[in-house]
Amino acid sequence: MLQKLRERTSGWVATIIIALLMVPFLFVIDQSYxxxxxxxxxxxxxxxxxxxxxxxxxxxxxxxxxxxxxxxxxxxxxxxxxxxxxxxxxxxxxxxxxxxxxxxxxxxxxxxxxxxxxxxxxxxxxxxxxxxxxxxxxxxxxxxxxxxxxxxxxxxxxxxxxxxxxxxxxxxxxxxxxxxxxxxxxxxxxxxxxxxxxxxRIVRLSGEKRDVELALLPAVPVDTAEVGADAIKAWYDAHPGDFTRPESVTIEYVEIDGSRLPAPPAADDATLRKRYEEERARFVEPEQRLASHILVRVDAGADEATRKAAEEKAQRLADQARAPGADFAALARANSEDPGSRDSGGDLGWVERGAMVAPFEEALFAMQAGEVRGPVKTDFGYHVLQLRELKAGAQVAFEQAREELAREQAQADRERAFSDLTGRLTDLVYQNPSSLAPAAEQVGLQVQKLGPFTREDTLGIGASPEVKKAAFSENLIEDGTASDPIQLGPEHAVVIRVLEHTPEQPRPLEEVREQVVAAVRADRQQAAAAAAADALVKRLQAGESFAEVAASAGTQVMPLPGLPRGVPAPSPEANRAIFAVTPPAEGKPAAGRFAMPDGRFALFTVTAVHPGDPAELQAEQRKxxxxxxxxxxxxxxxxxxxxxxxxxxxxxxxxxxx
CATH class of the missing domain: 1.10.4030.10 (Porin chaperone SurA, peptide-binding domain)
Known part of the structure; x- marks a missing residue:
């Protein structure tokens, strides 16, 4: 058998057969190997x-x-x-x-x-x-x-x-x-x-300005003519994207609101005392210093001579304040340039750390009671300081701090209860992510339903961007599983699951017939306005004066000289239309029209063109x-x-x- 096969696959016939078989084999090799x-x-x-x-x-x-x-x-x-x-x-x-x-x-x-x-x-x-x-x-x-x-x-x-x-x-x-x-x-x-x-050439074009005359045309009469069935059907078929129901979802959700949870029991004294001891450093009355000062003001941009003169003045005042029997308050009223404290004799009241700028504070808290120090330089100028009295910091007793501790402990207990409840709900939902009911029942919360709503709706929790983002996400829509907790605010979260999803779909003609009729009429009205504007443009191009044409249309001409290219005035579309017309020939202005945002049209003529001047560019700008x-x-x-x-x-x- 093998011998016969060998004999029949030799010679030029076999060669041709093998060559023909190689053609499809080459394609297989090319694509696969x-x-x-x-x-x-x-x-x-x-x-x-x-x-x-x-x-x-x-x-x-x-x-x-x-x-x-x-x-x-x-x-x-x-x-x-x-x-x-x-x-x-x-x-x-x-x-x-x-x-x-x-x-x-x-x-x-x-x-x-x-x-x-x-x-x-x-x-x-x-x-x-x-x-x-x-x-x-x-x-x-x-x-x-x-x-x-x-x-x-x-x-x-x-x-x-x-x-x-x-x-x-x-x-x-x-x-x-x-x-x-x-x-x-x-x-x-x-x-x-x-x-x-x-x-x-580019500079001349980009820097071009045009002298323009404008005339805003009045609105054409509202179209109230009958719209036939064929026109309605044709418009509906040609604009399918205008008549659709937006994508919508219906969700179920479990809401965890810390403000609705039962109030935690009041903490006992042992708990509060433990908190007090742990945070003892917080409950210390800060050191305070009763201070006065005299300011010799120096502006930030003052020269060195001015600063030197101010410093010398402050030094003289400091020497006077240290003299036996000196009246610091009288010196302050007569010499201080601080309007906030001058009339009260420089009195700053009781000062705590952190209330003053650093150089002032460092000097003040290094002084002894009754001491005068200065000049002290700050960004405001030079100060002469007097420390009249000091109060050392003292530990606040537990009884005085108890109310604050109780309030903080109650808040911490509420946050812990909210966190524990959210954690329990999340764990239970992960065990059965295809339904919220079993988890909600075990933690004593209700499953609520919302929808259908779209991306634009603002219904209940659906108004939250985070909820909307999750509700319309591919994972939740396709899998039908529950979301992770979504934070709506402090101690306020929801877990959602998509029950129904309706993709964007066309609305039937019967449902949107009135909208289609309105669209057809608006289109006809716009076409009529454009045709009326085009007729007026032809009159301008035929040589009629702009004033006559504008008067016949019941409007006035407004000059707009030196309009630059690319400036969005009167609108971006208007600027493009004005600079798209051919420059006017000698004695014959170029005319055109453009649509306004409210649907009306405006006529314009270009009376002169002023190219940009390359010579006006500085060398740096040119480069x-x-x-x-x-x-x-x-x-x-x-x-x-x-x-x-x-x-x-x-x-x-x-x-x-x-």
Missing amino acids: LGGVGANNVAQVKAPPTWWKGAPKWWPASMLWEHREVGGDEFRQRFEQERMNQRQAQGEAFDPRAFETMENKRKVLDQLIDEKALQLAAERAGVVVGDDAVREYIASIPAFQVDGKFDANRYQLALSSQVPARTPTQFEQLVRESLQQSLIPLALGTSAFVTDAEFD ALRDQLAQIDGAAAVDGYVREIRKSFDVVVQESQL
Whole structure:
């Protein structure tokens, strides 16, 4: 049997048969064994061999094409990184469900495909990154430096703390690939430049101003004409997004409100005394000092001579205050420049630590009763201080602190009761997350129901952004399980579970007929207003004066000279319309119209155009603007380069893997 098989599979006939069988086999090899888009990849970038760059995609020997793959793990890691970036940027407004769109996934995948295409193009162009370049780049990364110098220990620690952790060899390869794929785009971007003629033309356009005359047209009559069934149906079919029921949910929830919990029993003296002993340092009357002062004020910007004169004056006052029989209060009333204490003889009352600026306080609390000290310099000027009397700090007795201790203990007991109840409920819910009733019954709380409500509704606890975010989250909707406790405020939390979820859906025509009729009439009214405005524009273009046209429409002309390009006046849309018309010819103004936010239209004519003047730019402004324009051109060149290489390669995407 084997001999017959061997005989019949030899010769030129067998060769042809085997060659024909190889054609589908090549495709199998290309897709399965040689890096095709398989189970582990989401995209592939392929390029024909360099010796046949025009090879068709259907070429049987496509296994000889060069290729790079975007792996599933690589895509998921980059997508998760983008998720974290968006969460950090948007904060509480971040919606993880809304982020999980195919549009966002394709955006991330396109970035990865661009990188693979750039890498493949660089390799085919013979771009090689040497070891010295890799080491130099790594050494320049601030995260690997100590005191501005590369530190090997910091480098190892940083790599090991990454997720996932990388070895130096892996990181060096990553840097090598990144440098390799970026060298050509970087060279393109930095090679861009702007000629003098281009620069002057851009300045003339961007700095252009126009003299404009405006006329706000009156509103056209309200459309009350009949709307036929065909028109209603056509509008409804053409605007499905305008007539939908928003996504809604119905939830059940258990609310834990500390203010509704039974008041804890009053703490006994033993508990309060224990708390008193533990916090004994809190219950000390602070040291106080009865002080007076004389201020010689010095402004912050005063020169050295002024400061010296103020200090000498303060020194003389201090010497006078120390003299036997001196009247400090009289000196203060006559010389102090502190309006708050001067009339009371410089009296500051009883002063505790922390009430005064640091130099003042340090001097005051180093003095003895009856002492005069100064000058003391502060930001306000120079002070002469008098310490009239002092009270040493004293321990407050338990009896005096008892009321405060009892109040604090009661609050702590309430918080502990709330925390314990929340913890018990959470543990019980985790044991049976598909229903709140068993857990609520065991802790003596009620299960309540809310909904249906939408993201815009503000019903009960559904008004809380945190509750709404959880209720419309993908996890709770798909799994039907309970949430973690959601904090609504101090000692106030809820645990929710989604009972029903209704996705956004179109409302039937019968239900929204009146809204459709109103939309059709509003559209007809807007079209009538636009047609009336267009007719007036034609009259202006035919040579009628603006004043005559405006008067016939029952409105007046308002001049608006020197309107700059890009200024949102009268509105952004208006500015774009005004600068979109061709500059007026000699003796013939350019005319146009634009819509106002309230639906009315305005006519305008451009009577004169004043280009920007490049000569008005300072040298620094000119250089900064020129650099900015070169960067814009460079970015456009890089973008064009990436698009072209993607066109020259075969990109295959497996969306089912996203």
